[in-house]
Amino acid sequence: MSAARSKKKHNTDDYLRMYRQMVRIRAFEDNANQLYLSAKMPGLTHMYSGQEAVAVGICEALTPEDKITSTHRGHGHCVAKGANFREMFCELLGKEEGYCRGKGGSMHIADQANGNLGANAIVGGSMGIATGSALSAKRLGTNHVTVCFFGDGATAQGLWYEVMNMAALWKLPVIYACENNGYSEYTKTDEIAAGSLTARAEAFGIESFRVDGQDVLAVNQLAQRLVERCRKGEGPFFIELETYRYHGHHVGDINRDYYRSRDEEAEWKKVRDPISNFGNWLIDQKIMTADELVAIDKEIVSDAEAAVKYALEAKYPDVREVDMHVYAETAAWGETQ
Amino acid sequence: MTREITLSKAVNEAIAEEMRRDPAIVLLGEDVAEAGTPFKVLSGLVEEFGTDRVIDTPISEPGFMGIAVGAAMTGLRPIVDLMFGDFLYLVMDQLCNQAAKTHYMSGGKLKVPLVLRTNMGATRRSAAQHSQSLQALVAHIPGLKVAMPSSAYEAKGLLKTAIRDDNPVVIFEDKLMYNDKAPVPEEEYLIPFGKAHIKREGRDVTLVATSSMVQVAEQAAETLALEGISAEIVDPRTIVPLDEETILRSVRKTSRAIVIDEGHQSYGVTAEIAARISEKAFYHLDAPVIRMGAMDVPVPFSPALEDITVPTAAGVVENARRICRGELVHAA
Numbered sequence: 001m002s003a004a005r006s007k008k009k010h011n012t013d014d015y016l017r018m019y020r021q022m023v024r025i026r027a028f029e030d031n032a033n034q035l036y037l038s039a040k041m042p043g044l045t046h047m048y049s050g051q052e053a054v055a056v057g058i059c060e061a062l063t064p065e066d067k068i069t070s071t072h073r074g075h076g077h078c079v080a081k082g083a084n085f086r087e088m089f090c091e092l093l094g095k096e097e098g099y100c101r102g103k104g105g106s107m108h109i110a111d112q113a114n115g116n117l118g119a120n121a122i123v124g125g126s127m128g129i130a131t132g133s134a135l136s137a138k139r140l141g142t143n144h145v146t147v148c149f150f151g152d153g154a155t156a157q158g159l160w161y162e163v164m165n166m167a168a169l170w171k172l173p174v175i176y177a178c179e180n181n182g183y184s185e186y187t188k189t190d191e192i193a194a195g196s197l198t199a200r201a202e203a204f205g206i207e208s209f210r211v212d213g214q215d216v217l218a219v220n221q222l223a224q225r226l227v228e229r230c231r232k233g234e235g236p237f238f239i240e241l242e243t244y245r246y247h248g249h250h251v252g253d254i255n256r257d258y259y260r261s262r263d264e265e266a267e268w269k270k271v272r273d274p275i276s277n278f279g280n281w282l283i284d285q286k287i288m289t290a291d292e293l294v295a296i297d298k299e300i301v302s303d304a305e306a307a308v309k310y311a312l313e314a315k316y317p318d319v320r321e322v323d324m325h326v327y328a329e330t331a332a333w334g335e336t337q
Numbered sequence: 338m339t340r341e342i343t344l345s346k347a348v349n350e351a352i353a354e355e356m357r358r359d360p361a362i363v364l365l366g367e368d369v370a371e372a373g374t375p376f377k378v379l380s381g382l383v384e385e386f387g388t389d390r391v392i393d394t395p396i397s398e399p400g401f402m403g404i405a406v407g408a409a410m411t412g413l414r415p416i417v418d419l420m421f422g423d424f425l426y427l428v429m430d431q432l433c434n435q436a437a438k439t440h441y442m443s444g445g446k447l448k449v450p451l452v453l454r455t456n457m458g459a460t461r462r463s464a465a466q467h468s469q470s471l472q473a474l475v476a477h478i479p480g481l482k483v484a485m486p487s488s489a490y491e492a493k494g495l496l497k498t499a500i501r502d503d504n505p506v507v508i509f510e511d512k513l514m515y516n517d518k519a520p521v522p523e524e525e526y527l528i529p530f531g532k533a534h535i536k537r538e539g540r541d542v543t544l545v546a547t548s549s550m551v552q553v554a555e556q557a558a559e560t561l562a563l564e565g566i567s568a569e570i571v572d573p574r575t576i577v578p579l580d581e582e583t584i585l586r587s588v589r590k591t592s593r594a595i596v597i598d599e600g601h602q603s604y605g606v607t608a609e610i611a612a613r614i615s616e617k618a619f620y621h622l623d624a625p626v627i628r629m630g631a632m633d634v635p636v637p638f639s640p641a642l643e644d645i646t647v648p649t650a651a652g653v654v655e656n657a658r659r660i661c662r663g664e665l666v667h668a669a
Contacts, residue, residue, distance in 0.1 A: 067411065101444030108442040117410055118443060122434050128403010129435065135404055136411035139363060139389065162400025169395075325445035326479050328503040
């Protein structure tokens with residue numbers, strides 16, 4: 001927490017919101033995992049647990065109008081950008097009240113009202129979308145910043161290099177945020193990534209940073225600085241965030257001894273958990289007491305459980321919706337505006 | 338007032354008119370600015386609209402296609418120039434997994450109003466990777482609309498409609514037709530999607546033809562007329578949405594149909610339209626519906642080989658004669 005100590009300007013509200021948002025993500029994922037394990041959720045899902053400081057540290061530096069693009073492991077980004085539990089659980093369960101009326105599911109949650117342009121089930125698939133969103137911001141003069149979240153596995157996609165090149169050429173307000181959790185699906189990142197990731201972005205003349213992705217204040221401070229610089233036209237930027245995925249590639253990836261050890265998982269949870277470390281820091285700094293944090297945790301867990309209960313009882317979309325939204329209705333082709 | 342202009346000029350006019358109307362429209366692709374594309378279709382646009390709106394990209398088709406998708410989701414209305422239709426294979430993920438599905442996957446919240454302009458057409462001696470007609474590939478994907486102009490008139494009216502549509506639209510221009518002239522009104526007009534055009538009325542056989550195949554059908558119809566066979570030509574103008582009703586009405590009248598499209602015949606546009614006719618007008622038919630697509634071979638370079646891979650007027654005439662005589666074209 002050294003980076004955090006060097007900066008005292010944060011007020012208590014900011015700290016508390018960051019803590020709450022991280023706990024909300026963890027509570028959401030614990031419930032989503034239970035829904036899978038108890039066979040109440042259609043399909044499967046990819047857990048964000050362990051990476052909370054990345055989504056929260058970055059999204060807390062953004063306004064609701066700023067945009068993000070997310071990934072298959074996207075619940076954390078969605079919560080951090082301002083989404084509600086109820087619509088999220090409804091979407092996971094394919095219910096009508098879900099963010100996408102049950103048509104997207106876990107891997108396609110989009111919440112455009114809060115600037116979330118959507119999760120994406122193609123690894124690296126949203127890198128172009130994020131860059132295009134930054135082109136819109138520049139061309140339309142909105143001053144919005146776009147953050148493109150992706151994992152280390154996505155750095156192997158050629159699309160990234162194409163769009164970084166254009167973002168750098170056109171000086172677009174986009175931040176490429178690589179959450180390096182050490183595993184590209186079921187394979188160690190060391191086995192799929194040659195050289196250094198930051199050097200790849202630097203090759204395009206993009207200023208690049210590495211930060212401890214388990215330290216929410218360090219992430220937030222860096223994100224605030226880069227977001228402001230993007231607004232001044234100094235983008236794009238690249239951040240590599242060192243983090244860890246507590247679960248397997250997806251909820252069904254339970255026996256994973258063949259690619260990583262239980263000792264390694266236990267060590268990260270014990271020593272580098274972003275929530276307990278930040279909680280301890282808040283106690284150390286006498287910003288919160290342990291009891292107060294426990295009360296927050298309980299309240300959030302109870303919110304999440306209530307949202308799950310609601311979503312389980314919510315109705316499915318009417319079957320007549322199956323061919324709705326294939327095409328957007330166009331207001332008027334034939335009239336000039 | 339109507340004057341004759343080339344298809345290339347018609348496309349240029351459509352884009353310029355729409356860009357003047359709507360500042361959210363941007364144009365991007367390889368060599369679209371000063372070069373005005375290899376076919377010079379976009380000449381002059383950068384001079385009027387500047388490099389902020391007419392944007393030269395690196396040779397990175399997936400990259401600029403993806404950027405266009407994101408830009409379309411956030412307030413711009415991009416027109417993407419894909420230099421050759423063959424490069425569709427390079428942009429498939431961004432076009433088919435992203436652009437086509439975003440509106441649906443988001444439960445109708447996000448829209449992707451973009452136009453992908455590209456081309457098609459063989460017999461330009463450009464070999465297998467610059468000659469393909471890949472409209473069936475994208476017509477297969479729900480969420481995309483597909484327009485196939487058959488002349489300068491259609492090119493302008495369909496492109497203006499495409500630009501105003503709130504969905505991703507792929508528009509195929511036959512690159513051999515860029516210099517073909519047709520009467521085009523000076524006044525503004527749009528051609529609605531999903532409305533076929535009866536290019537020629539007839540009573541004995543319906544020729545459903547797309548893009549440059551409309552010209553092939555017209556030549557065939559002239560020859561057939563001399564032999565007393567009256568051919569009706571239906572140009573769907575958009576294959577998604579498809580004006581099935583106009584096609585079926587024509588076939589119910591003529592009782593015979595030949596479907597002509599320059600894409601590969603197997604699993605192609607001709608197959609789809611022929612199947613719909615067979616399903617929905619079967620009892621009106623006096624002969625099996627004939628498909629005429631390009632041969633199922635990669636487009637060869639040698640003129641001696643290339644010319645025999647695409648449907649020709651002579652081929653249409655021969656098939657029309659035979660079905661009108663009650664002969665089977667394909668042995669049963």
